[in-house]
Amino acid sequence: MSHWQELEQKYFMSTVERLPVTLVRGQGARVWDEDGREYLDFVGGWAVTSLGHCHPVVIDAVVEQVRTLIQVSNQFYTIPQIRLAELLVQNSCLDKVFFCNSGAEANEGAVKLARRYGKRYLNGAYEVITATGSFHGRTLAMVVATGQPKFQQPYVPLPAGFINVAYNSIEAIKAATTSETCAVMLEPVQGEGGINLPDDNYLAQVRAWCDQTGILLILDEIQTGAGRAGTLFAYEQYGVEPDIMTLAKGLASGLPIGAILARDRASVFVPGEHGSTFGGNPLACAAGYATLKFIIENDIAGNSQRVGQYLTAGLERLKEKFEFVTDVRGRGLLVALEFNNDIAQSVVMACLERGLLLNRLKPNALRFMPPLIVGKDEVDEALGILDKVLSTVTG
Ligand SMILES: Cc1ncc(COP(=O)(O)O)c(C=O)c1O
Numbered sequence: 001m002s003h004w005q006e007l008e009q010k011y012f013m014s015t016v017e018r019l020p021v022t023l024v025r026g027q028g029a030r031v032w033d034e035d036g037r038e039y040l041d042f043v044g045g046w047a048v049t050s051l052g053h054c055h056p057v058v059i060d061a062v063v064e065q066v067r068t069l070i071q072v073s074n075q076f077y078t079i080p081q082i083r084l085a086e087l088l089v090q091n092s093c094l095d096k097v098f099f100c101n102s103g104a105e106a107n108e109g110a111v112k113l114a115r116r117y118g119k120r121y122l123n124g125a126y127e128v129i130t131a132t133g134s135f136h137g138r139t140l141a142m143v144v145a146t147g148q149p150k151f152q153q154p155y156v157p158l159p160a161g162f163i164n165v166a167y168n169s170i171e172a173i174k175a176a177t178t179s180e181t182c183a184v185m186l187e188p189v190q191g192e193g194g195i196n197l198p199d200d201n202y203l204a205q206v207r208a209w210c211d212q213t214g215i216l217l218i219l220d221e222i223q224t225g226a227g228r229a230g231t232l233f234a235y236e237q238y239g240v241e242p243d244i245m246t247l248a249k250g251l252a253s254g255l256p257i258g259a260i261l262a263r264d265r266a267s268v269f270v271p272g273e274h275g276s277t278f279g280g281n282p283l284a285c286a287a288g289y290a291t292l293k294f295i296i297e298n299d300i301a302g303n304s305q306r307v308g309q310y311l312t313a314g315l316e317r318l319k320e321k322f323e324f325v326t327d328v329r330g331r332g333l334l335v336a337l338e339f340n341n342d343i344a345q346s347v348v349m350a351c352l353e354r355g356l357l358l359n360r361l362k363p364n365a366l367r368f369m370p371p372l373i374v375g376k377d378e379v380d381e382a383l384g385i386l387d388k389v390l391s392t393v394t395g
Helices: 003-011 056-068 079-090 103-121 140-145 149-155 170-176 202-213 234-238 282-297 300-321 344-353 376-391
Strands: 023-027 030-033 038-041 096-100 127-131 162-165 181-186 216-220 244-247 258-262 325-331 334-339 359-362 365-368
Touching (some): 056 282, 079 282, 103 140, 103 258, 170 202, 282 300, 344 359, 344 365, 344 376
Antiparallel strands (some): 325 334
């Protein structure tokens, strides 16, 4: 254990099982540890560093902004947040934006917005239907929205107002809808829950049900958005448009940011009903504007789709080679590889030894979420390391 890791043990609350590496520098799809060892980074700050580590357009935007204006109160107009809001609206189906600092906070705000909508238009309806296997964040309300008991049980009693129903079942959503329901909230592709893809027509059926009943559809694109799933927003691939969408993670390529987007008719906050001290601060928004503009102008979502397909094809070959590999699934550069037993942690550790960072998605599955600018040569390198590691595993 290094000096820094010993200090961490002394001073930190124990909320995460860290890997035994202290990272000090990053460039593109690579990072380096305190001893100068290089790693190919297919974790990408947990689907965050969309343009890779320390991309020049992000550096330039942040450096210029940090020299100019870092933070003022949201009582005043500031230019970076207005430019980013305009870019988001011009490139999505939504009309209005609110900025915050993280994904959980964006989802909390989206649920508050849906409750305001319920009060105004749905006789005070307040309940939000979410799916099993979902992940919507770590705040107290979002652990209830998250349809996974392991995130909820440590914190009972839980706040009211959420119903978790079976994923991929329109019938379950219909059965759970009552006069108290104001919204359905879903990830277009479930990320943390296992990279679970929606069945054909599921999202379209949910959209139709929301239209029929007058309740709102909230899409949590915190993991899938900003190009990760192979289009700027994942909803584009499923022929549905949300009433409210949340973003965070990759939007500013590493600077902390979250966003709630809403259609005009769902944009019902009035002054004083919601707010954030840091949300929309000039620094994060300058990074967000530079990132999103670069993603749009350079078709980075297209790269995510093409290189994602290349990665998926390579993983399919590993599936054919190793009989203990049972599934490959994903969209764009959000891909899972599943095994028939719980070897993911040992595969992650063996890849780490050989200079490849991967995420253990579940005890029996890995997740690949490299920067969206990753190239096929880097994918080949990662597949080569993984192939060697899997060759040493007996399934
Ligand atoms: C779909 C989704 N929603 C919400 C969150 C929470 O985001 P944050 O960790 O920024 O609060 C995550 C984080 O992994 C996520 O994947």
